[in-house]
Amino acid sequence: MNIGIDSISFYTAQYAFDLEKLAEARSVDPKKYLQGLGQERMSVAPPDEDAVTLGASAAHPLRRDGKLDDIDLLLFATESGVDQSKAGGLFIHGLLDLPSRCRVLEVKQACYSATAALQLAAAHVRGSPGRKALVIASDVARYELENPGEATQGCGAVAFTVAADPAVLALDPEAGYHAEDVMDFWRPNYRREALVDGKYSTRVYIDTMLHCWRDYAGQSGRGLEDFERFCYHLPFSRMAEKAQVRLARALHAEADGKRIEEWLEGTREYARVTGNCYAASLYVALTSLLDAPGKDLAQCRLGLFSYGSGCVGEWFSGVVQPGYRQALYTQQHRAMLANREPLTYRQYEDIYHFLLPEDGADHVLPQYRTGPYRLAGISNHKRTYEAVD
Numbered sequence: 001m002n003i004g005i006d007s008i009s010f011y012t013a014q015y016a017f018d019l020e021k022l023a024e025a026r027s028v029d030p031k032k033y034l035q036g037l038g039q040e041r042m043s044v045a046p047p048d049e050d051a052v053t054l055g056a057s058a059a060h061p062l063r064r065d066g067k068l069d070d071i072d073l074l075l076f077a078t079e080s081g082v083d084q085s086k087a088g089g090l091f092i093h094g095l096l097d098l099p100s101r102c103r104v105l106e107v108k109q110a111c112y113s114a115t116a117a118l119q120l121a122a123a124h125v126r127g128s129p130g131r132k133a134l135v136i137a138s139d140v141a142r143y144e145l146e147n148p149g150e151a152t153q154g155c156g157a158v159a160f161t162v163a164a165d166p167a168v169l170a171l172d173p174e175a176g177y178h179a180e181d182v183m184d185f186w187r188p189n190y191r192r193e194a195l196v197d198g199k200y201s202t203r204v205y206i207d208t209m210l211h212c213w214r215d216y217a218g219q220s221g222r223g224l225e226d227f228e229r230f231c232y233h234l235p236f237s238r239m240a241e242k243a244q245v246r247l248a249r250a251l252h253a254e255a256d257g258k259r260i261e262e263w264l265e266g267t268r269e270y271a272r273v274t275g276n277c278y279a280a281s282l283y284v285a286l287t288s289l290l291d292a293p294g295k296d297l298a299q300c301r302l303g304l305f306s307y308g309s310g311c312v313g314e315w316f317s318g319v320v321q322p323g324y325r326q327a328l329y330t331q332q333h334r335a336m337l338a339n340r341e342p343l344t345y346r347q348y349e350d351i352y353h354f355l356l357p358e359d360g361a362d363h364v365l366p367q368y369r370t371g372p373y374r375l376a377g378i379s380n381h382k383r384t385y386e387a388v389d
């Protein structure tokens with residue numbers, strides 16, 4: 001029985017900040033961001049947008065199209081949680097009016113958690129093929145101003161359903177994973193901005209990727225040429241190129257720049273203009289690839305590498321299903337990205353410095369451009385969300 005991704009939808013904030021403007025403000029050569037990191041723009045979440053609204057907006061088209069009518073498991077994968085106790089997925093469960101017979105929980109392990117959620121959802125479906133699960137990965141990536149990580153900030157969410165006989169991607173049974181207690185990137189509870197040991201984090205990413213590959217290849221017997229494309233967790237889009245070069249080198253494969261580009265083609269376009277989406281990032285890469293024009297990927301095998309600092313990594317794979325393009329939201333994704341509002345540097349800083357009140361009093365938030373849901377305010381320490389007409 002095939003199990004995997006049956007539908008997939010991506011959402012990002014309606015405001016975008018151009019990295020050339022950031023480079024000017026930071027007196028940095030823009031080529032460092034555009035070429036060195038491979039980033040052009042970052043999505044910026046306004047004060048009335050958070051991981052919950054981004055996630056609900058990503059899942060909205062699936063709800064509208066009746067794809068969530070029979071889910072009985074909702075896993076919300078995020079490291080931008082809005083409450084220490086209540087799962088953010090419950091706000092989404094309410095906003096989308098999902099079935100009450102449903103297990104709902106929030107999962108966290110930095111940017112890796114959506115992959116754990118996908119595998120847990122697949123196991124849930126395997127237990128009884130009539131079951132269907134919804135995974136929502138959603139994050140807002142935030143560093144201190146003037147930190148080297150600033151140019152990699154971004155936000156976005158991907159919602160996908162997991163079912164038997166999937167329309168988009170059938171998962172292979174093999175998965176190679178690796179965990180290690182390291183401090184490469186973290187965010188203590190008392191901080192809004194992540195802390196990162198930047199260069200070290202990229203080294204740990206690569207080492208973890210190679211550990212996971214050895215585990216995956218040992219189970220599957222597959223080599224590089226068994227894959228049409230490779231999707232990577234993209235903290236910044238050039239990370240994929242660095243990882244693929246190191247993988248090819250470790251396998252003594254003949255791989256010049258052209259071959260590396262072929263393996264990654266289509267996977268980085270969305271990340272390049274949204275920035276890091278943490279838990280959603282690998283699935284933004286997957287959506288970007290599936291939406292890409294050109295080669296029909298039906299029956300092609302994709303390799304996927306998920307990385308979460310701290311750290312856990314996983315290599316897994318799947319086969320794209322015939323007719324997959326009919327199950328996608330390609331036009332909607334393209335229109336959303338094309339219609340974002342550009343920010344000036346001053347607007348970017350103003351939004352950055354906005355602090356949600358913590359006094360528990362009643363606060364109504366100003367209305368910005370958002371998707372179908374927004375954070376309307378706070379009352380008696382309770383967040384109130386609302387649908388936007």
Ligand code: CAA
Pocket residue numbers: 029031032033035036037111148149150151152184185196197198199201202205233234235236239276278307308309
């Ligand atoms: N023209 C062209 N390229 C230029 C350039 C110019 N004028 N100036 C610099 N570059 C290149 C550099 O050569 C470098 O490329 P290489 O890596 O190929 O050498 C690239 O631009 C970046 O330059 P630096 O390495 O000097 O940049 P930096 O040290 O200031 O910052 C970073 C890079 C450490 C990745 C930083 O952006 C950062 O801390 N990011 C956040 C952490 C992160 O994303 N880590 C990734 C792994 S951890 C993870 O994946 C989890 C997660 O999501 C956070």
